[in-house]
Amino acid sequence: MTSQDNMSEEHLPEASHGHGGGPVVAPDGYFADPGLPPHEHRRTDIDEKAARRAERQVAMWFMLSMVATVAFIASYVIFKPGPTHHVYIWPIGNVGPLNFSLGVTLGVSLFAIGAGAVHWARTLMSDEEHISERHPVESSPEVREQVFSDFRQGAKESGFGRRKLIRNTMIGAMAMVPLSAVVLFRDLGPLPEDKLSTTGWKAGMLLKNMNTGEPIQASDVQVGSLTFAMPADLSETDDDFQERIAKDALMLVRMQPSDIKDQKSASLGYDGVLAFSKICTHVGCPISLYEQQTHHVLCPCHQSTFDLSDGARVIFGPAGHPLPQLQIGIDTTGNLEALNGFTAPVGPGFWERSE
Incomplete structure (x- = not known):
């Protein structure tokens, strides 16, 4: 028996019911689970008008995102790239209207989606607290053995180890598919060629x-x-x-x-x-x-x-x-x-x- 088991009843701490702000103590000497505090309802939970107003506000953010997306596409069509089309914008300085408009419209579009989602979650989605008891993360030995057994059986039935032609060609195909993305990098800009290895210095230059x-x-x-x-x-x-x-x-x-x-x-x-x-x-x-x-x-x-x-x-x-x-x-x-x-x-x- 432990020393706690040998404690007499008069030595056990008495249960406190919160008098004077003290913690609640169970008869066995451990702190009792205080539980969740009372749920506080939001304005939108008890006022339908407030809920509809919040709904309109969320929709406004999403509509702003759609307008900004349309403006992004329009900017791409209207403005021309190149240093000859730069304009001065305080306090940024000389910038191209194409890059500036694309950056602003895309930023507004993404920000509006995020702001609408956050406002939706904070005002209209359920925010009631729920208790989720902890449980062991590791699977039991029986479950693990069953998984390994199913995997071995599936590998045997598929013939993956026996049909080498299928296995090798499948691995080759999966390995080569990502190489197609390398071709897309060619559109990111002109190749450097020898620009990294050469400079403007030439023989005879002062x-x-x-x-x-x-x-x-x-x-x-x-x-x-x-x-x-x-x-x-x-x-x-x-x-x-x-x-x-x-x-x-x-x-x-x-x-x-x-x-x-x-x-x-x-x-x-x-x-x-x-x-x-x-x-x-x-x-x-x-x-x-x-x-x-x-x-x-x-x-x-x-x-x-x-x-x-x-x-x-x-x-x-x-x-x-x-x-x-x-x-x-x-x-x-x-x-x-x-x-x-x-x-x-x-x-x-x-x-x-x-x-």
């Missing part, structure tokens, strides 16, 4: 100072300085400026030739002037922090650190590749120019990247 817009002479780059450059044929007024600068941005450093550890990297520069991609090879952030004593550059996003004196190899952080280097020289007037493209694809790695 380097232009990103701040002044003037060609950069080798004598302008001082030891210990960091200069940002871009192709001479690129201008901030170009329609594709943002797309090109995301890959063509360049940083120039100059160091004493004796400080350059990687001789291959030194051969790609000119008289100690080295040109590296400004785009971090982790997630593509622009690099701008330079420590001239160590020749290290730091990406401000995730602190990837590259040693420019050693071929811009990664010495710290999550970046997986060194910064690509641009081979440079000078023209007849002393201006720095590209002699070739980058030594590797610019930016983060991708699945088909080859160094």
Whole structure:
């Protein structure tokens, strides 16, 4: 017998009926089940007019969704895509009316459906409380054995294991059906082709100072300085400026030739002037922090650190590749120019990247 069984009646707590706000205690010493509180009826449960008003409100939300859907289709037909059709909308800025109208109408359509469903559930659907007793989730051993027995019998009767031709062709068909979805991805946009592997830099292209817009002479780059450059044929007024600068941005450093550890990297520069991609090879952030004593550059996003004196190899952080280097020289007037493209694809790695 347990110690509780040996307790005398005078030691058992008396049942409390809630006097003074205390909990209800059963004679056996355990708290009694307080049960559910009294159900409070909503206004729509006892007032038919309120119920009909709530019904109209729900219907209004659903009708608003239908109107927004029609507006979505109309917007797709009326407005034309393209940068020439952009308009200024405060405080968003310049946006295309097609994208703006499609986004607004689709958002209103989905929101109205959700709002109508929530209002319906909160005002008209039943909200009475019900008790559902817990029960074991696991099936009994007899039920599990019966399930396994039925499965084995079904597999035997189907001939799945014996008829290999049917089994193998069925597996092949089920495996190939999802491949049809890959074809649909072709309609998501033009193929990248070699855009991920190439940039706008070509042999003979001059380097232009990103701040002044003037060609950069080798004598302008001082030891210990960091200069940002871009192709001479690129201008901030170009329609594709943002797309090109995301890959063509360049940083120039100059160091004493004796400080350059990687001789291959030194051969790609000119008289100690080295040109590296400004785009971090982790997630593509622009690099701008330079420590001239160590020749290290730091990406401000995730602190990837590259040693420019050693071929811009990664010495710290999550970046997986060194910064690509641009081979440079000078023209007849002393201006720095590209002699070739980058030594590797610019930016983060991708699945088909080859160094």
